[in-house]
Amino acid sequence: MLLELSEEHKEHLAFLPQVDSAVVAEFGRIAVEFLRRGTNPKIYEGAARKLNVSSDTVQHGVEGLTYLLTESSKLMISELDFQDSVFVLGFSEELNKLLLQLYLDNRKEIRTILSELAPSLPSYHNLEWRLDVQLASRSLRQQIKPAVTIKLHLNQNGDHNTRVLQTDPATLLHLVQQLEQALEEMKTNHCRRVVRNIK
């Protein structure tokens, strides 16, 4: 599958052959850093002064490169497809190789960052448990009431959340049994077939 690059995108990327490979590599590094931490416009100004061009040109160059990398990573295009997509830009072979290397080196990390953008529910982080026995309460003395106290750690959008819950021994065994069945499901023929066939 080839990447479709718009005219505007091609214009922005046209800046890249005008600088050396070292600069392109640096732009690549900045692009990934911006994906990780967010953009920092001051960097564009510094680079623009050094290269003697407008800060907009630098910005477009970096953004064009970022978009190239994220779209390729999102679609998980093959090496060959990436090379063919970039070929239409008419860059030198050296630059093409550099861009391919940038893609391959950073693809995994970019995909991890992109996966964090999906709508998400709180996700499991950790579980702590404690065994308790209630001995008495205000309304009844001399009790022996076992309970399991659980601290469930969840993550949502980077926030760490904990819930403290309780359950009785019978429900605990029920929970274990149900969730073990859930794990077993992945091993059934049906699931294996689906995993094998959806590529």
Add this chain to the structure above:
Amino acid sequence: MELSESVQKGFQMLADPGSFDSNAFTLLLRAAFQSLLDAQADEAVLDHPDLKHIDPVVLKHCHAAAATYILEAGKHRADKSTLSTYLEDCKFDRERIELFCTEYQNNKNSLEILLGSIGRSLPHITDVSWRLEYQIKTNQLHKMHRPAYLVTLSIQNTDSPSYPEISFSCSMEQLQDLVGKLKDASKSLERATQL
């Protein structure tokens, strides 16, 4: 067990065959247990024809006294001898003491269950449901191809009806971790019960 004067007075009236004949006594006693233990009981519990001849104020006082005493006895897990001693002090005759103790014995389990269920506790997990899905793509990321679980815990909360469930997603490894930890807890529980 500390009981108020009002309770004692009520019992002293109950002990008196002049105010309460055998039949009335039994009826009032049963009414007291019923008010406490029967979820559908209402004020009509004292509306029995055989209690009509008794002054309603006295009836209410004795009913309240009996109910109060039954709750206190249940709370402290009073045994037969404790009950007998108190009732003797209130001038109950042998027959009425026996009757009271028998009724108490018959209702003891229900009473203790009722008392044990009163009180605050942490949100209580009552059930779990799960869903297994295979993630193919999102608008930000194609070709994901990984299984994921969605687990929902049903929660019963004594304080407020809010948050009847907690849902979270997890990968296969995370679910294995979760199940492993729950199994540790249940093994620990098993060992504790064998001590």
